[in-house]
Amino acid sequence: MREAAFVKQNKEKWIGFEKALTNNVKINPDDLASYYIQLTNDLSYAQTYYPDSKTLLYLNSLASRAHQKIYVTKRESKNKIISFWRDEFPLFFRQYHNTLLYAFLIFTSAVLIGVVSTLNDDSFIRLILGDYYVNMTIENIENGEPMAVYKSGSEIGSFLGITINNIRVAIIAFALGVIFSVGTIYVLFSNGIMLGAFITFFYNYGILEKTSTVWLHGTIEISVIVIAGCAGLVMGNSFLFPKTYSRRIAFMKGAKDGLKIVVSTIPFFIIAGFIEGFITRYGEQMPWFIAYGIILVSLFLIVYYYIVYPILLHKAQSIKLANLDNS
Numbered sequence: 087m088r089e090a091a092f093v094k095q096n097k098e099k100w101i102g103f104e105k106a107l108t109n110n111v112k113i114n115p116d117d118l119a120s121y122y123i124q125l126t127n128d129l130s131y132a133q134t135y136y137p138d139s140k141t142l143l144y145l146n147s148l149a150s151r152a153h154q155k156i157y158v159t160k161r162e163s164k165n166k167i168i169s170f171w172r173d174e175f176p177l178f179f180r181q182y183h184n185t186l187l188y189a190f191l192i193f194t195s196a197v198l199i200g201v202v203s204t205l206n207d208d209s210f211i212r213l214i215l216g217d218y219y220v221n222m223t224i225e226n227i228e229n230g231e232p233m234a235v236y237k238s239g240s241e242i243g244s245f246l247g248i249t250i251n252n253i254r255v256a257i258i259a260f261a262l263g264v265i266f267s268v269g270t271i272y273v274l275f276s277n278g279i280m281l282g283a284f285i286t287f288f289y290n291y292g293i294l295e296k297t298s299t300v301w302l303h304g305t306i307e308i309s310v311i312v313i314a315g316c317a318g319l320v321m322g323n324s325f326l327f328p329k330t331y332s333r334r335i336a337f338m339k340g341a342k343d344g345l346k347i348v349v350s351t352i353p354f355f356i357i358a359g360f361i362e363g364f365i366t367r368y369g370e371q372m373p374w375f376i377a378y379g380i381i382l383v384s385l386f387l388i389v390y391y392y393i394v395y396p397i398l399l400h401k402a403q404s405i406k407l408a409n410l411d412n413s
Contacts, residue, residue, distance in 0.1 A: 087331065089136050096128055100148065107151050120174060122152045131335070175350050177403060180396040182320055182347070189274060189315040196275040200282020204290070214283045227291055233299045237367045245363030252307060252355040256314035260348045263318025264341075266326055270318030277311055298377055299369030303362035305384040310351045310358065313392060317347035354388070 087095075103121050129145040136142055203210045212220050226234040239247075255273075262269025288297050324340020325333055361380070369377060 087135070089139060089141055092131070092136070093141055099124065100128075100145075103152070104148055107148070120177065122149075125149050125152055134335075171350070171353070173399070175346065176391065176396040177399050178343070178346065179350070179392065180400040182316060182343070183393065183396070185319050185323065186313065186316040186392065189270075189312050189319055192271055192274045193278040193312050193315065196278025197282035197285075200279035200284075201286045202282075203279075204283045204286035211283050211287050214280055215287070220287075223287070227293065231370075232288070232291075232293055232296050233366075233370055236299065236362070236369070241364050241367070243363075244367075245359050248303075248362050249356055249359030252310075252359060253352060255311060256317075256348055256351055256355065259311060259314040260317040260321065260344055263320070263322035263344060265322070267319050267322025270315050270322060273318070274312065274315040277308075281308065296370070298374075298381070299366060301381050302366045302369050302377060302384075303358045305381050306354050306358040306361070306388060309385075309388040310354045313351055314348055317344040320344040320347065357384075 103125065106121075125145065126149060129142075129149050132139065132142045132145050200214065204214075222235065223232065226232050231237075238244075255277075259270055259273040262273055284300075285294070285297055288294050321337070321340045321344035324343075325337040328336035331339070361384075365372075365380070
């Protein structure tokens with residue numbers, strides 16, 4: 087990117103930040119840290135591509151002043167983890183809502199393919215889920231316990247094993263994005279087809295309502311796999327569509343951003359693992375309003391944290407920056 091274009095792209099942000107520092111405007115420490123991170127990223131870029139330029143001198147000066155202010159107003163490190171999930175990540179993730187939508191559309195398209203294929207081909211379910219799982223499930227259905235598989239094993243053992251496996255799947259979905267996003271698309275597509283085939287399998291046996299037991303943990307589990315797929319697309323697309331950056335710089339940024347998205351999913355996978363290990367096994371005996379309550383709360387938690395809350399936080403920050411510019 088030419089220096090003039092770089093300055094034009096970031097000028098308003100720098101000026102707003104400089105006004106805040108010059109006029110001693112009181113800034114929330116978390117917001118100040120976020121602005122400082124953006125500034126140091128710009129400084130690093132200028133050091134690489136515009137050495138000995140006035141832009142570099144200006145950013146060095148601004149970063150130095152920001153550094154001093156941060157160390158005057160910094161919070162204790164114990165609050166950094168809280169501020170990451172409460173402020174930093176949701177604000178950061180707002181820019182990738184379109185990518186999340188693409189991941190969701192890929193996944194739902196695969197689910198529909200799994201549904202249609204299973205409805206029209208009895209052998210498809212065995213191709214996707216395997217003979218062992220299908221035979222075991224049919225046997226459980228005939229014994230009147232279609233969800234018996236979720237009752238096996240100890241609660242703690244199931245919780246740990248399921249959580250670790252889910253995190254592994256998320257990391258794979260992200261890591262395979264390095265293959266120009268194709269690997270991530272494959273993971274989303276294969277998991278979507280499996281889900282569609284699984285649901286239709288139970289529909290064919292006339293016990294579709296039993297799948298509500300699976301959705302106790304599956305609501306979060308499936309949602310977060312889609313979000314991990316979003317992380318893989320962020321990394322892969324950064325190389326395919328570098329915009330004004332070099333492919334190397336764009337890919338490094340995409341990989342860092344994608345990893346941050348994956349890290350955000352870990353608490354949700356722990357919640358899903360806990361539900362599957364300790365609650366799902368009692369799903370068939372659970373009153374319907376409790377089961378559906380857990381499902382709806384899980385869905386609300388995902389939609390609010392990854393979609394609604396980032397939009398609200400972004401609007402609040404835009405208003406705050408506008409006030410800084412007008413001060």
